[in-house]
Amino acid sequence: MLKNLGSFFCCKRSRGKSEVQPPTKKIKTLSECPICHESIVSASLTSCGHTFCEFCILNHLLYKSDCPVCRKEITKSSLYPCFQFDQATKANLDPEELENWYKREIELKNWKNLSKLKKAKPGMKVDVLNEAGEWCSGEVKMKIDYGDEYPMLVIHYEDKEDIDDEIISQSSDRLAPAGFYTKNAKKII
Numbered sequence: 001m002l003k004n005l006g007s008f009f010c011c012k013r014s015r016g017k018s019e020v021q022p023p024t025k026k027i028k029t030l031s032e033c034p035i036c037h038e039s040i041v042s043a044s045l046t047s048c049g050h051t052f053c054e055f056c057i058l059n060h061l062l063y064k065s066d067c068p069v070c071r072k073e074i075t076k077s078s079l080y081p082c083f084q085f086d087q088a089t090k091a092n093l094d095p096e097e098l099e100n101w102y103k104r105e106i107e108l109k110n111w112k113n114l115s116k117l118k119k120a121k122p123g124m125k126v127d128v129l130n131e132a133g134e135w136c137s138g139e140v141k142m143k144i145d146y147g148d149e150y151p152m153l154v155i156h157y158e159d160k161e162d163i164d165d166e167i168i169s170q171s172s173d174r175l176a177p178a179g180f181y182t183k184n185a186k187k188i189i
């Protein structure tokens with residue numbers, strides 16, 4: 001299966017080109033993320049047909065709503081995992097690169113886990129993404145708990161423009177633990 005996928009990539013790329021490269025090199029180039037320029041980790045396929053590391057595209061979509069390659073409008077809900085892409089990428093890495101790939105996969109899992117708001121309660125400081133797509137500091141004013149897995153929270157926040165109170169689900173990607181984005185914003189982008 002992987003071999004078939006590999007030859008598919010090679011045929012497509014080599015058509016009309018006189019320069020011949022070893023298949024492995026071509027696959028490595030194809031499995032490079034357009035954002036971080038490393039091998040794609042946890043491949044995320046967009047509705048416009050482009051592929052990125054899940055970490056890279058999720059970060060991009062926190063601030064923008066377009067595809068970094070073709071600029072078509074995309075949303076987080078239109079991203080799909082692509083397990084075969086990951087298998088093909090891993091199959092073509094040498095042992096050192098593969099070790100690095102797994103390290104980055106662990107970092108991604110840690111990042112996803114740390115970015116989630118857990119056990120929110122009134123008075124707790126949080127990071128909140130405002131309507132302009134900027135992270136700012138906020139506070140949980142009230143918790144509306146109907147016994148569901150994720151309660152709704154009344155979040156009070158101030159940004160450059162406004163002071164706002166908004167009801168946001170605790171599970172929303174627009175909320176994160178205090179300082180997660182506001183302190184590390186530069187590092188994460």
Ligand SMILES: [Zn+2]
Nearest residue numbers: 033036053056
């Ligand atoms: Zn990437």
Ligand SMILES: [Zn+2]
Nearest residue numbers: 048050067070
């Ligand atoms: Zn695209």
